[in-house]
Amino acid sequence: MESGERQDEDEGAGQTSPPASTDTDSVRWSDIFETERCTSDSDDTADEFHGLGESDAVRELRARTKVLEALKRASDLFVGLSNSVDESVRTLVTELPQWFQHPETIEVRIRVGDDLFETDDFQRTGNPLTAEARTRTGIAVSMTVVCTDRLPDTGEREWLPTERELVEALVSLVKEGIERWEIDSLKRVSDGVAVLDNNHNYTYVNQQAEQLLGQDSKELRGECVWDIFPEAAGTIAEEKIQTALETQSPTSFERHNAEKEQWVEARIHPSNDGVIIVFSEITNKKVAERELDHVLETTPVGIVLLNADGDITRANSRAEELLGLSRRKMDRKGYDHPDWDIWDEAGDPIPREDHPITRVSETGETIKGVTHGITLPDGSERWLSSNVAPIKTEDGSIEQIIVALEDITVPKRLEQLIETFQPVNEILNSATADEETKQAICELLTDTREYQYARISERTPGTAPTESDLQEGTGAVAANESVPLPIQSQTEVAPAEVAVETGDVQVVTRNRTDSRFDRWRAYTLDHGFQGGAIVPLQHRGRVYDLLVLYTDRGEAFGSREQTLLTTLGKRIGQVLHSLETERILHADTMAELTFESTDPASFFVSASEQLGCKIEIRDTIPASDEMFVHYASVRDASLDTFSDIAENADWAAQLRQIRHTEDPPGGDVEIGLRRQSLAQTLVTEGAVVTTDTVTDGRAEVVCEVPLGTDIGSLVTRVQESFPETTLVSKREYTPAAKSNAHAVGRMLGDIFETELTDRQQQVLRAAMYGGYFQSPRRSTATEIADALSLTQSTFSYHLRNAQQTLFERLFDRLQRQ
Incomplete structure (x- = not known):
């Protein structure tokens, strides 16, 4: 027996021992509370414990007295909870051992939810005293009492029945105290609170929740939420509640009451026995958000809002387009997340410390006009101009950061392309030999990040492109050594034919293609490129060669880039024409060709036949790709009658009288035609027309070409346009011999x-x-x-x-x- 027990027995000596035979296990808590009136020196004590041995009676009385003291103390701590829950539980843990039979050997642990309170030397042993409970809001409360002094025979301490029941009573009292504190706290909050058990039955509803749900708490308690609100079953509400229970993770959803024109946000907090749902009316917030959304959606720039930590909280649809991400994927994503691939104008990644949002966060100052590139999730690239500004609270701290994004890809690409093409003009201005010029152009184009492959494929004007034309490119250049030179591609033939026929740039990209070029597109992507282009190098409607380009840029060959390439193609074509003309002028031998034609598809042949007159075309000048202006002299026909024929809908010619004569009738005219004259076809094919005379419906046209020109192809092209045309003579001569x-x-x-x-x-x-x-x-x-x-x-x-x-x-x- 412990010293404390012996001392108590000595204090009780001389007292009348109550009769023995009462079973201590039959003591009830009602009996304990009824004996609250008793004291150790009461005269009724002996009668009450009559039949028990004196020492047993004293121990029983002392045990009951300690229970009463413990319950009184717990009541002081948890009824009303004048202190915080944590402080009250911590105090109870510290004081609890004194109310057990052997206080010096007692250690205690109390758990409230996820919080743990225990004595310093607590270590779980065999045969502990335990009790558990749960508040109406789902907070778990448990108590564990252990004895560090074990009996030698069994290794376990024998607990008194009153000690076992004390633990259960204390847990119940603590649970009820915490529950009252929780409910009182919930009553004071402005939000509605409802508690559901694991079966989705209401266990608690505060007054604010009653108003939001439109139901009395007494009617809701114990009822299943889906029986009370069947219209909510199968909706996002049920999905979110079930998800919270299964994952034990908080979540939320919003609900709109159309009848009340009210928005409510429900925040769900799970527990082991159910969920706590906190309702907040957010109608005003939603109205403000709609107004803000309206402003954000009507602005032409991308808007992104971030919190003070740099996480995205809001973005408009324009920002979605510019950043290539949906708002859902951007939500709560930090600006410095590694997925963002942004780079400066030199193409180098922007480090976090130089990021404009970092600078605004550190300085609190607005930054405007930051130009940077971004690689989108689909691999494409875009240039953006960003304005970044802080939104501050009254005390000057940053509450939000707003970023305004503007797409400057087109002007930036235009600027880069102009910078790329400008040196080409310098090469063309000093060109003396076509092969050297072509090689220099290809090297220059691939010396930039715009194009990774360039080739100028030679072709014979007047003939359709062939596979051989597109493969035999000695001037092919690649920026990447892994690209074969030249690219051996049969798939380029079809777009090359269209480029020659139309005179337009033909392109293919990952996201855009002509159905006729599907094989070319597949071939382009297989080589690791994002796009390809075939640019006709033309002058006065004649395509000399083809510039073939490939790039790994995601946003390649847009309309403005095609316009620049078209201009570049014409400029190169003009230089190639000039080089060929110079070669013709200095050629040792020329060929003079004489054609005769009675084809009525020629305006001048048709007009001469109808009027029975003679027309001398003195010059044919290109005004555009389609329109040629002819200066002609008419003899033996009235210019007014000639004008009537020209204005006929079949010709749609544009005629202006320059000089007219009465005797003989006729004069000089200026007339614009669209591929309706024999001379126009010859000029387009590169020939120099020296004589063009039409008499009574028969034309004689004399032209010059360098010896070595494919005359057969030239004749074929003429006869395709004017079938009733014949090459009547061919004469070779040297320019010096021809003219004095x-x-x-x-x-x-x-x-x-x-x-x-x-x-x-x-x-x-x-x-x-x-x-x-x-x-x-x-x-x-x-x-x-x-x-x-x-x-x-x-x-x-x-x-x-x-x-x-x-x-x-x-x-x-x-x-x-």
């Missing part, structure tokens, strides 16, 4: 062909044959400019420059002789 023109005249001709631009040549020729230089003038600058589709100021500008260049070069050469 004065050296100055030959010099002027050389300057005209090599020093003047195409447009300057056209303007000068139109002015000459249009009678602009005659006195009085037969045509005004405006009339000639209209025929060439130019403004009057542009015409005058080109004319002055042409005259200045022509005479400057002439005098310079004369001085050097």
